[in-house]
Structures are given as structure tokens and as C-alpha cells.
Amino acid sequence: MKKTSRRTFLKASAAAAGSALIAHSTRLSHAAVAKDAIIPKLSQFEYSEVQLLDGPALEQFNTNHAFYLALDDDKLLKPFRQRAGLPAPGEDMGGWYNFSDQFDPPKNMTGYIPGHTFGQYLSGLARAYAITGSKPTQEKVQRLVREFAPTITGKFYVDYPLPAYTFDKTNCGLIDAHQFAADPQALAVLNHATDAVLPFLPEKALTRPEQEARPHKNISFTWDETYTLPENLYLAYKRGAGDRYQQLATRFLQNKEYFDPLAEGKNVLPGEHAYSHVNALCSAFQAYLITGDEKYLRAARNGFDFVRTTQSFATGGWGPDETFRAPGSGEMGESLTKTHASFETPCGAYGHFKVTRYLLRVTGDSRYGDSMERVLYNTILGAKPILEDGTTFYYSDYNNNASKFFHQDKWPCCSGTFPQITADYGISSYFRDPSGVYVNLYLPSRVTWTQNGARTSLTQTTSYPETPETSLELTLDRPASFVVALRIPAWAGPKTTVAVNGTRVTGDLKPGAFFPVERNWKSGDRIEVTFDMPATLEAIDPQHPNTVALLNGPLALFATGDLSAKMTKAQLLAARQAVRGSSDWIVETEAEKVTMKTFPAIKDEKYRLYHEV
Numbered sequence: 001m002k003k004t005s006r007r008t009f010l011k012a013s014a015a016a017a018g019s020a021l022i023a024h025s026t027r028l029s030h031a032a033v034a035k036d037a038i039i040p041k042l043s044q045f046e047y048s049e050v051q052l053l054d055g056p057a058l059e060q061f062n063t064n065h066a067f068y069l070a071l072d073d074d075k076l077l078k079p080f081r082q083r084a085g086l087p088a089p090g091e092d093m094g095g096w097y098n099f100s101d102q103f104d105p106p107k108n109m110t111g112y113i114p115g116h117t118f119g120q121y122l123s124g125l126a127r128a129y130a131i132t133g134s135k136p137t138q139e140k141v142q143r144l145v146r147e148f149a150p151t152i153t154g155k156f157y158v159d160y161p162l163p164a165y166t167f168d169k170t171n172c173g174l175i176d177a178h179q180f181a182a183d184p185q186a187l188a189v190l191n192h193a194t195d196a197v198l199p200f201l202p203e204k205a206l207t208r209p210e211q212e213a214r215p216h217k218n219i220s221f222t223w224d225e226t227y228t229l230p231e232n233l234y235l236a237y238k239r240g241a242g243d244r245y246q247q248l249a250t251r252f253l254q255n256k257e258y259f260d261p262l263a264e265g266k267n268v269l270p271g272e273h274a275y276s277h278v279n280a281l282c283s284a285f286q287a288y289l290i291t292g293d294e295k296y297l298r299a300a301r302n303g304f305d306f307v308r309t310t311q312s313f314a315t316g317g318w319g320p321d322e323t324f325r326a327p328g329s330g331e332m333g334e335s336l337t338k339t340h341a342s343f344e345t346p347c348g349a350y351g352h353f354k355v356t357r358y359l360l361r362v363t364g365d366s367r368y369g370d371s372m373e374r375v376l377y378n379t380i381l382g383a384k385p386i387l388e389d390g391t392t393f394y395y396s397d398y399n400n401n402a403s404k405f406f407h408q409d410k411w412p413c414c415s416g417t418f419p420q421i422t423a424d425y426g427i428s429s430y431f432r433d434p435s436g437v438y439v440n441l442y443l444p445s446r447v448t449w450t451q452n453g454a455r456t457s458l459t460q461t462t463s464y465p466e467t468p469e470t471s472l473e474l475t476l477d478r479p480a481s482f483v484v485a486l487r488i489p490a491w492a493g494p495k496t497t498v499a500v501n502g503t504r505v506t507g508d509l510k511p512g513a514f515f516p517v518e519r520n521w522k523s524g525d526r527i528e529v530t531f532d533m534p535a536t537l538e539a540i541d542p543q544h545p546n547t548v549a550l551l552n553g554p555l556a557l558f559a560t561g562d563l564s565a566k567m568t569k570a571q572l573l574a575a576r577q578a579v580r581g582s583s584d585w586i587v588e589t590e591a592e593k594v595t596m597k598t599f600p601a602i603k604d605e606k607y608r609l610y611h612e613v
């Protein structure tokens with residue numbers, strides 16, 4: 001008889017204990033946690049392993065954490081309780097969140113998608129708990145799941161315009177409650193919620209024209225986003241919700257109309273709804289990871305490339321009026337006078353971060369990190385905080401006569417993605433592989449992990465990008481050899497340097513790649529990176545080559561004051577920072593001095609991103 005080793009025995013008893021727990025808590029005792037076919041080059045840290053330190057990103061995360069923790073449970077549950085015929089105390093939250101007789105799309109969007117963001121608030125809080133360990137946050141997540149469970153009924157989706165949209169968010173919230181807030185009921189509740197929605201979902205993912213061709217009560221019934229379902233369905237499958245989630249995910253992959261042409265290099269984005277189609281690229285990614293089918297990787301990579309190269313503003317934002325445009329049409333340039341709805345910011349940034357994390361991890365290409373940081377510093381970090389009554393920052397405005405404004409409807413989609421994106425700042429900042437750690441975002445933060453047996457932490461101190469440098473200090477319980485790979489942005493100039501303990505590191509420092517620094521690290525070692533941040537001009541599109549935005553490194557700069565000031569290319573490129581570390585830059589023209597500001601520094605003043613030169 002073969003002797004059972006201690007290790008095998010331990011593994012077997014841990015598995016037995018694990019399945020006993022599952023059997024107690026859910027009816028899914030058989031559900032194994034599935035594995036990916038593809039292991040990305042770089043892996044993500046746990047939420048708990050990265051802590052943001054004092055700075056604008058931490059402030060935004062903390063503000064959102066406190067805001068969503070304070071939301072009233074009864075108000076959050078009201079639309080679900082009403083439809084289930086249960087007592088439904090509390091006031092209406094209003095806006096998109098509650099059923100309303102006023103709903104008359106597209107004229108009046110009050111009552112648009114009742115309960116749609118419930119799952120996103122749950123997800124944002126579950127991630128915030130994983131980061132902070134805040135007990136009240138975990139208790140709120142578990143309480144909301146418990147109170148949501150008895151409200152689940154198919155009646156909720158009768159005459160409901162976007163069942164897939166809302167279910168996708170509910171699914172995300174429940175699998176995050178399970179994964180990040182140790183909720184013992186969440187997967188069982190998800191199975192119940194899935195049973196309730198299935199009769200209301202179509203047989204496959206539908207495009208808008210396909211939805212328009214079917215009988216529909218009003219226009220809003222043609223806006224559902226079935227094609228975004230697979231990402232969270234695959235995640236549900238992988239986190240142990242059951243095999244049917246893999247089958248459901250496969251059923252909603254939009255192959256023929258979207259992923260197949262994208263994989264062949266055909267740009268099918270023009271005319272499509274922007275955010276949901278970027279979000280759908282994340283479904284392609286999960287399909288790639290689970291099945292190993294390279295088609296999905298090509299689709300996601302090409303799709304993102306089309307967004308970045310043909311649909312994007314200098315800020316990294318994309319999709320004016322939430323719609324992708326035909327390359328060569330000049331419509332990006334025309335949008336500067338035609339709309340103020342230039343970039344759907346919290347949702348778009350959330351999708352952008354997700355897809356660039358996938359791309360960065362799979363390819364190891366640091367330029368996806370460059371794209372992520374543009375969106376961070378020029379869009380989402382400048383979002384106005386959500387107000388008590390659900391008034392939400394939604395569109396960034398790149399019109400030639402622009403201002404920061406709130407969306408007219410309370411509790412819109414962007415109130416759901418806002419706490420999710422701010423919770424994801426930490427896990428987007430660092431990645432790892434067996435050789436060491438990759439520094440992706442230059443944010444004040446600390447990552448803690450075990451490397452070659454050594455308990456290691458890396459503490460980053462910086463006010464980048466307002467100052468062109470960052471400092472990273474290592475703490476180890478014993479010396480260890482590994483790589484610290486630094487993202488050198490593609491825009492970085494030749495004077496960019498890396499030093500360890502004051503001595504410049506020699507080597508092939510290439511902009512647009514990670515720069516690996518390998519040595520035997522000991523506690524107190526310090527890495528200093530100084531970026532050569534050039535001023536550059538970027539045209540809005542090839543049809544408007546003289547309509548340009550000014551960037552300093554990754555930072556887009558917005559003119560304030562006299563918005564019709566005439567500036568030449570040379571004057572723009574000679575912009576100088578008002579004082580070191582300031583968020584103001586000065587452009588001197590013959591007639592005046594124009595103050596240029598970063599997006600987060602703009603308050604209520606009018607501003608302008610693009611200039612005729």
C-alpha cells in the first residue's frame with residue numbers, strides 16, 4: 001500500500017473541510033473552483049496586499065468608501081422588496097433607481113433601470129472591505145446579501161427594459177461578496193437570482209439592431225447589454241458558483257458580430273455604444289483565459305487598439321456621446337463643438353482599467369500601463385465627488401467651451417462604477433511574476449508580499465506626475481534577490497534615470513518598456529526614478545491636424561481664463577510649471593499669460609482642452 005505523505009494528507013483534509021463548509025452554506029456542495037487554461041505572464045496582487053498612502057487617489061477611495069457605507073439599506077432594497085410584494089420601508093432614492101410612472105424614454109429617464117446599481121455598490125463595498133478590513137463594511141455587505149435574498153423573484157423582471165444589464169451587476173456584486181467579503185450565502189443567492197432572470201434573457205447576445213427588430217415596448221428595451229454578461233459569468237464559474245455559469249457565459253459571447261471581426265482586424269466599433277463595448281472586451285479576455293482560444297485575445301487586443309488609436313482624446317478618454325466614430329470621418333474633431341458629453345468617465349475609466357489590466361498581464365507590455373495612467377490622471381481623479389442625493393459626475397467635457405457638470409439624473413450607471421474603480425486603484429498599481437514585482441502606477445502606496453521566502457514591502461512616495469519623480473523604499477525581513485521592474489512610459493525623454501541608493505543604474509532604459517532592476521535587496525534600499533517629462537502636442541484626429549492638446553508627460557493640460565486665446569505650437573510647447581509641484585502651467589503668448597490646469601485641479605471655471613494652432 002502506498003504511504004500517504006503528510007502533504008497529501010493535509011491537502012485532502014483541507015479539501016474535505018472546505019467542501020463541508022460549502023455544503024453547509026450553499027446548495028452547491030459539488031461546485032469545484034475552476035481553473036484557467038491560460039496563466040497570464042503577470043499576476044494581480046490581492047486587494048489586501050496593496051495599500052494606497054496619502055494622496056488624491058486614497059482620498060477619492062476613502063470618500064467613496066464612506067459614502068457607500070453610509071447608504072441606507074432600506075432605500076437600496078426598496079425596488080426589489082416592492083416587486084416581491086414585501087414591506088418596503090424607506091424613501092425612494094429616485095433617478096434611475098426606483099420604479100416610476102414618469103419613465104418616458106428618452107425624454108424622461110426617471111425610473112430607467114430600478115435597482116441596477118445595487119450589485120455595483122455591493123461590489124465596491126466588498127472590495128473596500130478586502131482593502132481595509134473594515135468590519136462595518138463587511139457586515140453591511142453580508143446584511144445586504146441576506147436582505148436581498150428574500151426579494152428575489154421573476155416578477156422583478158416583468159416589463160423590465162434591461163434585465164441582462166442589471167443581472168450582470170447583481171452577479172458581480174454577489175461574486176465579489178463571496179470572494180472579497182467572505183459572504184457565506186452569496187453564491188446560493190446568486191443561483192436563485194440566476195433562476196429568476198433566465199426566462200427574461202434572450203437566447204444569445206443581441207446587438208441593438210437585433211433588439212430593434214424584435215417587438216419592444218419602448219426604445220429602452222433595445223438598449224440591453226447582453227454582450228457584457230460573459231465576464232462575470234465566467235468569474236462566477238471560476239469562483240465556484242457552478243458549471244452552468246460557464247455554459248451561460250459561452251451562450252452570450254458575441255462572436256459573429258463582434259469578436260470574430262475584431263479578431264480578424266476589422267474595426268466594427270463605429271456606431272456602437274462605447275462603454276459597453278469596451279466592457280465586452282473583458283468578456284473576450286475571460287473567454288481567452290478559460291478556453292485558451294487565441295481568437296479572443298486577438299479580438300480584445302485589436303478592439304482596445306482601435307479604441308486607443310481612433311476613438312481617444314488626449315486625456316485617454318473615448319467615445320463622444322457614448323458612441324464610437326468612423327476613423328477618417330473627422331467626427332472626433334467635430335465633437336469639440338457639437339457635444340459636452342465627451343467621455344463617460346467613471347464607467348469608461350472602470351472598463352479601461354479592467355481591459356488594460358488584462359492586456360498588461362497577458363502581454364507584459366507596459367504601454368497598456370501608459371494608457372491606464374492617462375485615464376487615471378486626466379479623467380477619473382478629476383471626477384466631482386458624488387452628492388448625498390445621488391447626483392453624480394458622469395461626462396468629462398472636452399468641448400471648446402467646457403465645464404465640469406453633474407448628470408441630470410440621480411443614481412446613474414456612473415454612481416455604480418465609481419466605488420468599483422476607486423477600489424481598483426491599488427491592484428492596478430503593482431503586478432508580479434516569479435522573478436519579482438512590476439511597478440505600474442506611480443501613486444503613493446505600499447505593496448506587501450513574500451518573495452523567495454522573504455517578507456517584503458515596497459513603499460512608494462511620490463507626488464507624480466506634478467513632480468517628475470518617485471521614490472520606492474524596500475523593507476525585508478531578510479535580504480532577497482529579485483527584480484523590481486519599473487514602467488518607463490513611452491513618452492519618457494532621454495534624461496530619464498533610475499538610481500539605487502543614490503547610484504545611477506546603468507542599462508538599456510527603453511521608453512515604452514519595463515526596466516528591470518535586479519539585485520540582492522536589503523531593508524532600507526531605495527530606488528529613485530526621475531522622469532524626463534517632455535511637453536507634446538496631440539491632434540484630435542487626422543482630419544484636424546491643427547487642433548491640438550498640450551500634454552506634459554502623461555498630463556493633459558486645460559486652458560482656463562481666456563478660452564479664445566491664440567497660442568502657437570511653439571508657445572504651447574514652451575509651457576512652464578507655475579512652481580515646482582504645481583497643478584498650474586503657464587503659456588505665454590504675445591498678448592497674455594494663459595493658465596493651464598490639470599483636470600483634477602479644475603473646479604467650476606470654464607476650460608478648454610484643444611486649441612487651433
Ligand SMILES: [Zn+2]
Binds near residue numbers: 413
Ligand atoms: Zn456610466
